[in-house]
Amino acid sequence: MKTKDKLFSFLLRSGMELSWLYAWAYFMSEAMLQRAFPLPEGMGTFLLAALSTQTRWFPGRGWLRFALVPVVQATGLIFSALFVAYAFTDGLRPFFGRAWLSEFFLPARGILDGLSLAVLGGFILAFWIGGSATARRSDTYTSICHRFDLGVTALFVLYLIKFILVYKGGIHIRDPYGELAVFPFIIFSLLAMGTNNQRGHAPKAFLAGFRGIGLILSFSLTVLGLGVAAVLFFLPHLTRAAEAGFRGLKAAAGLLEPILVSILRFLFVSRRMREEPIPPNPAPDVLQFGYLPAEGGWASFLHHLIKWAVIGTIALLVLALVSAGLWLLVRWVRLKFNRLQSSQDPPASLREVLQLIRSRLCRLWRFLLELLHGYTCAAQLFGAVTRWGRRSGIPRLPGETPLEYGCRLAGVFPLFYQQIEIIVMAYHTEVYRETPLDGSHLKNAQAAWQHLRSPRHWPQRLKIGLFGNRQSPHG
Structure with a gap:
């Protein structure tokens, strides 16, 4: 099996494991710590555990190489636990300092805090064991089906617990990821089972006449499935990132509003109109959708500016279409010339070239008339x-x-x-x-x-x- 095939299979199987494992970690973290379990740190723990199992990358030979395995495993697990714990702090202190460690671990904690830390440590260990086991586990079709059954069972138990908490205890836990975890899990599972099943002894050749369309559809569906699964897997975090970006863009637009208005007034408003006193009323919020500027003044010039910008854009599009049509016409004529040169003598003068173009255009005109009538x-x-x-x-x-x-x-x-x-x-x-x-x-x-x-x-x-x-x- 090629290295790229092994890597692709590992990524699909990792997506399967992370989908249901992170759904449980997110739910328990929100329930006991009132904070979401950090996804980048969880994925980093999973992948670092998988990398630490590749003993062929370790230096030395024989017993020295195998002696390094527990050392590398323990070091990676400790650093992963520290990274996850650091994600639950305010992040104002440096990671390689002692301040956040003393603040996080030294204060006296009650039984509930100790239980929360135990749950957090348990999920860190679960991510580490999951990554290490995924890297060691065989990627046969039967093994993937067994992991699929385990993931379906884990998600079913999670949804059953949430259902009991809501309808029996009236406890609502904010869990936007758990509601979507089943979709990336199923997509990753189907892709993993489909790609690994191709290594069997069953015939895999396309039917006669369908090889090209089969390859295109297979590649397109695989890429589409990976894209949809990745988007659904990161959707809660992408939503928060989009909201933060929108707030930042709105704040930046609010800060730049006076500068943009001043530049537009200087460029498009006459001097006499600029010398008129500005009314004391505060300017309305241009970011509100219901705001419409008053007639006259800079608003009128801005209206004309937008109108001519739209007209110019349409003109540029028309020009681009005409240019593309001319380019296609020239390309078509050159193709005809190449065919003509291969069959007979090329045109000897510009007059013959123009006559050839005229004959082609007449033929095109007759063709259009036939289509019309x-x-x-x-x-x-x-x-x-x-x-x-x-x-x-x-x-x-x-x-x-x-x-x-x-x-x-x-x-x-x-x-x-x-x-x-x-x-x-x-x-x-x-x-x-x-x-x-x-x-x-x-x-x-x-x-x-x-x-x-x-x-x-x-x-x-x-x-x-x-x-x-x-x-x-x-x-």
């Missing part, structure tokens, strides 16, 4: 079918007759066999037999073309165009 003969319909097949990944081969191309196209798209046959037979009648189509046959061919170009068939066409046709060329 519809196709009036079978030759136009067969040309549309040829373009339809080329865009679907089945181009017409050189020297291939319309009947042969229709059979090959119907072999790739068997659901459209009847529509393709109607258009090809109409083309044979009109071109080879030189017999004009009557109204009913032309309407049938037009209806068949409308069915072919229906948007509901785009997914199948896109699959064939992107990943190719796995069938035989003769259908």
Whole structure:
């Protein structure tokens, strides 16, 4: 098993363990200490325990390496416990000082405080043992299923205790994480079981014709699952960070408001208007949503400034779209020139280049007119079918007759066999037999073309165009 596969499996299994373990730690910490258990310190304890089990990184050989294992384990556990305890202080004193240690451990504590410290130490030890055991445990499918059963049981017991406390004792404990812990746990578990089950002896090859779309969907679903699980795992902390950032942004905007107003008045308000006395009424709070500035003065100039800014933005977007269209046109012309150079002599003068561009634009104009007015003969319909097949990944081969191309196209798209046959037979009648189509046959061919170009068939066409046709060329 490759190192990156082992690391990915370890991360998924760690997400499983941390989801239910931190849910219990958060609940007990809020219930007994009235403070949330620190997530960064808990994750650090878990990962540090996992790293300390990797004895191959230790120096020395033989008994010296194994003698270092308990020393490293004890040192890491002590530092992890100190980091978690420091997170429960005010954080004003340095970590490597004695002040916070004496304040945290030396004061006389009652039985309840001693029990709270014991619970805190128990969860520190639980995170350490969980990280060490996860690193040592085999990552087989059966082992992951056993850990999944344990996690489901732990979360069920946690929710049962919360239910009893609320409905029997009337005790409400603030626990925003416990309500969401089941979702990242299930996502991490499904990803871990799915990825580790691929190492069995069962056939894992994709079905013929679905390898490309299978790889894309597998990668997309894995990344999406990891992203959703990570967001749900950190959601309470992300919510608090967003609230703190919003408060800071609001305070900064309130401090910068007089400066911005002064700059705008200096830039856009005339001197005579600036010399007018400012009314003594305090300025309203611009951060309140219900505030609207009065008409005239700097507010009017600010209104015009915003209006022209919006107009300028729209103009820039239109300019960007036009530029993108011109770039695509130039790219398309260059592609046509490259094909022309590979088939015949390149244009010798600017006049020939302009004539080539003019012919391409005329062809594009005729194509747009056909789309607008519809196709009036079978030759136009067969040309549309040829373009339809080329865009679907089945181009017409050189020297291939319309009947042969229709059979090959119907072999790739068997659901459209009847529509393709109607258009090809109409083309044979009109071109080879030189017999004009009557109204009913032309309407049938037009209806068949409308069915072919229906948007509901785009997914199948896109699959064939992107990943190719796995069938035989003769259908």
